[in-house]
Amino acid sequence: MNIEIPRKVQNIIQTFGKAGFEIYVVGGAVRDLLMSKEIYDWDFTTNAKPEEVLNLFNDAYYTNDFGTVGIPNETEGERPYEITTFRTEYGYSDSRRPDKIEWGKTLEEDLKRRDFTINAMALRIGSLIQNRSSKVEKISITSSLQKTIHVNVELIDIYNGQSDLKYKLIRAVGNPDERFSEDALRMMRAVRIATELNFSIEKNTLEAIKNNNSLINKISKERVRDELMKILKSLHPYEGISLLKDSGLMQEILPEMEKTFGVEQKSPGRHHIYDVGTHSLKSLKYVAERNQDPIVRLATMIHDIGKPQTFKKLENGTITFYNHEIISAQIAKRIADRLHFSNKDKQKLYKLVRYHQFSVDERQTDSAIRRFVRKVGLENVPDILDLRIGDRLGGGAKETSWRLEEFKKRLIEVQKQPFTVRDLKITGYDVMKELDIKPGPKVGKILEKLFNDVVEKRIENEKKILLKRVKDFTNI
Helix, strand or coil: CEEEEEHHHHHHHHHHHHCCCCEEEECHHHHHHHCCCCCCCCEEEECCCHHHHHHHCCCCECCCCCCEEEECCCCCCCCCEEEEECEEEECCCCCCCCCEEEECCCHHHHHHCCCEHHHCCEEEEEEEECCCCCCCCCCCHHHHHHCEEEEEEEEECCCCHHHHHHCCEECECCCHHHHHHHCCHHHHHHHHHHHHHCCEECHHHHHHHHHHHHHHHHCCHHHHHHHHHHHHHCCCHHHHHHHHHHHCHHHHHCHHHHCCCCCCCCCCCCCCCCCHHHHHHHHHHHHCCCCCCHHHHHHHHHCCCCHHHHCEECCCCCEECCCHHHHHHHHHHHHHHHCCCCHHHHHHHHHHHHCCCCCCCCCCCHHHHHHHHHHHCHHHHHHHHHHHHHHHHHCCCCCCCHHHHHHHHHHHHHCCCCCCHHHCCCCHHHHHHHHCCCCCHHHHHHHHHHHHHHHCCCCCCCHHHHHHHHHHHCCC
16 A cells, blocks of 8 residues: 655654664554544654664653653654554553563564554555655655655554454454553543544453453543543544443443433423433533533533432422532532542533523523623633533423523623623723822722622713713712
8 A cells, every 4th residue: 555654754764774673653653544544643663772763863862661762743742753662561560551571572572562453553664656746855854744755565464453443343452351451541542542433342342341440440540531531522422431331431430420320300390301321421412512622521421410419209209309510519529639630620610510500580680690600600601501502402302492592692791791890991090090099998999889880780881981980989
């Protein structure tokens, strides 16, 4: 087959060839090439030892114990090229890192230790072929991503990864129990890659995840969080989270979510047609169609996570979940802490879950709506509206209602008014200048009165009008 590669990649390959070393493209780059996808990460494996690689490139660096040498990418901010020496690994006492590493002698040894068949293929780059429609020339490294050459390649596929690509399967290399006991994060990676590619997990591999899912607790919470967020950020988060549940991983990383499945919601006078967990995943599916933010998607998935604790069934058969949003928000905060979310993401997650039950009653005052906006945060209003729509659709209701549409209109109107004193069209300096007074508590009191006048619509938030009104407060 013929492929196109960046000029910098060509330079790396040629440098190794001239030095008499083997070098192969490996990992996700091979998979993406075979799927005709754009390649973001170029990884290589070689029989050259790290110190020998360092001698080949002036800008290469080596800062780890796993034989990986980095070469800076010619595009600033892009991931560096990584070149790893053939290696074999022994012992995985922490289910994450090998206890012992030895440099290997063959490519086959190296591919044997990899996680999935679709990631265990390698490309041997052959002789260069001049493209007659373009001029072959020396190109500076700074522009190499935009300049490519055509080459012949040989695919080395010991574990039939190309076949699994064809049939859209994630299959462990060799014995799946061994692969997951070596590195328990591979279980999350299996789900994540399957989600991103819209693949299925091969039967024996999935069974091994079910048998070993408790090992995920040996992995750092940050790594688990990163994989979870990649699943939520993908094009198929509903399928990915469903796979987490089916594999038993949800019980390990989000046990609070697992408890929502089977909690009934169907009752007289209620619109729900699914149990809490199923409804939550359905809501996630619908919100993902309109919002790409993984925090919003997570908030949608766990917005009812407090319902198992607040479940009550009345004598007439009606099921209630009073104050479930408060309990759900508390659980959301615990999850964010457990998975080491940033404070910014934790606060957003908390607010979306805590206030997802906002009222859209047409009898609400403007002040009530303004209080809602202040609680949620003006920047989060579009996201909580998306969550509400996902919640409705996930419960079997229509996408919207006339009350929700009216509420949206009123949100637009109240946003035209100031939310804090800082939103006034004049400042404390303007007040001091107008009244010829010095800084002090009086300035703040005047601004507060002006703010209240604007909020109550007694005056408009216009500089000339406000300055005129200032003179009425001379004797405060």
